[in-house]
Amino acid sequence: MRDRNRRLVVDELRRAGLVSRAELARRTGLSRSTVSTLVADLQAQGLVAEREVDGAGPQGGRPPVLLSLERAAGVALGIDFGKRHVRVIVSDLAHTVLADLERPMETEQSAQEGFDAAARLSMQALREAGVEQTDIIGAGMGVPGPIDVASGEVGSSAILPGWVGVRPEQDVSRQLGIPVKAENDANLGALAELTWGAGRGTADFVYIKVSSGIGGGLVLNGQLYTGSGGIAGELGHSMVDEHGPVCRCGNRGCLETVASTRQILELLRPARGSDLTIEEVIAHAREGDRASRRVIGDAGRAIGVVVAQVCNVLNPAKVIVGGDLSAAGDVLLDPLRDEVTRHAVPAAGGNVEIVPGVLGRRAEVLGAAALVLRDVDAFALHPPRDVQQQAG
Template sequence: MVADDALDGTGSQSALRRSNERLILDTLRTLGPASQATLARNSGLSKSAVNAIVRALAADGVLEVRPGATGRETEVALIGPRGALVALDLGHQRLHGSVISFDQQHRVDEVVDLGREHDASSDVATVSELVERLLEQAGVSRAEVDRVRVGVHAPYDALTRTISPTGILPGWEGSDVEAMLSAALDLPVEVDNDANYAALAEWSWGAGRGSRNLLYVKSSNGIGSGLIINNQVYRGSNGLAGELGHIVVDSRGALCNCGNRGCLSAVASGRALLLELAAAGSPRESLQQVIADAQAGDLACRRIVGEAGRYLGVGLSHAVKLIAPDTIIIGGELAAAGTLLLDSVKAELSANALQSVSGMPRVEPGLRRGDMSILGCVAAVLAGSGYGMSELPTWILTPTGQRVRETV
């Protein structure tokens, strides 16, 4: 913690001021809107120091001071940056694009089907056309766009900037994703795994707010995860950390697309549940139908959702012993099963917990939105720019386009 009363002789007054400003900004990102008294209490700075920092940052347009909920005490809140963001969510069969203009306080979205057979070249052309349409609809020029952020639904090797060969996005394997998209769009591009972006969104504005060490699980067609360790996204040495879906939980289980048997994705993902129900002569059209039927009392669906929760709990118990998160968030489509899933996860975690190492982390459902990767792109921009938003405004939470609105 930085003391505001005196210098220790090793730094300048300006360095101390910048350090204290960062401390206040980090505290606001953790707490959300807060009074100056709360900021002083949580940062360890004096009230006079907090007041001076707040006035300076408000003058710089980084935060705002507004009436509090009671009307008797003002509260301080972060405000967003200038310019615009292009955010892309590149999945197995669809592409979701969004242009978010912080200046206009306006968001424009569109979802495009990619089909089953698509490769990098065709996807790049689709991305380029989509971004062009969105910029025009939003009334945003390329000069206003700082960068394009892309969340990919596959393991992404940050060292080689390529999709790892797991068969998830086979058309992209071996391609330099950032270079191809940057050349096509004539804009800087930054790529990350979609679960990392979702984890960042949950940590910034969801059930993970205030958590220092968070494990986010995305349980949909496949299973992935994102890690926040010491308040930072943890990607490992090559960006591939967090491949929870490929922890083996049943050595005799179903064959996974990675080549192993019994990976979590092969036995507990939405795809795995649909395959098992079909093999048992009780097919369902979608994971949503499985969940709806389970909640309506269908025994086969209830059993298979519970089993998925137990498998998740086994996989997570290994992760908990390694990284000791204080919070686990279960997101993705399967999380819509609610307590049918979460109770099984918690029971298995408790049964396998090593209390002396990590204790029992808090397990919470994630935000029920289909645009978590997009919101994570917003969070990444704010973190990278030094700005922030203590809470997301309605205009960011309200995407355009019927197909997008149906998922949020």
């Protein structure tokens, strides 16, 4: 019971940033005496600090004393691997981003070369944030492919073929000397939107990442749902055309083969040039270019057919669309909404809110940090240095 109450207090401090003892008791449902005892323990361990805010308190009295998680309590590291980049952030336990760095990565690089690049970038980010490696309580890591729950291996449908069968948690944990948790990048996008973005306060939603691949993350009853084997949310491999092209997963006619940014570029490059980028396609669409609007709209319609089936099964309150193509806004979302309305049962399709994500290209790396931040109470039982030494 004490550990549960501690979790409630730490979680609320993380969400609120600054909060009084009385407000903490109200939000957690604990008695003031219980909150005071738990806060005192956390202060003794250097995990919580008192801060006076500017201005007088009620009836002109002393300025209120508020509580916050202490920077000295440690920091979380978020690492995101994309098809052509690696990105690292450092966040304190109050969800303040202290450093955010990115570097390009060659598609042909091996997994080990990617891990080496991430380690170097992590050290640079720590220096920029002004914290030590021993301050890290853990790292979350996003990988562009499913992670098998039992083995920890990257699955066969990964965007980066050279990563299939790799166990990123073990390799990166060994390299950095800290605990590491790896997760599919679309799941991390969902977790980031739940923690910071368009999913805040929404218990049930579906996140769709539309980039060079298409992935999905499911949040059910306020928790990330990955299924028994970690594969839940692979919407990009839903079949939309049984006679369609062969997908990288080995099946035919997957959603990814008709609606990914890779497919959009393949359709437009013969007429627009081999160096055309998806950012240029989106810009052209916003300027009214018919071809760009057509291919993006077709992608939205294909995604909408799959989303309609998901709505029938899960009945989410929201569908949040992220990834590179989400920058197209209503050029993508309006056709998607039309297909959901058309194909989903009215009670599901008529009530679901379909919105763009608000975190853009930072979604996955923020979600990687959130893997650690949402389990911060597990680390709060030990100072960060102890965690570091145990991991090493």
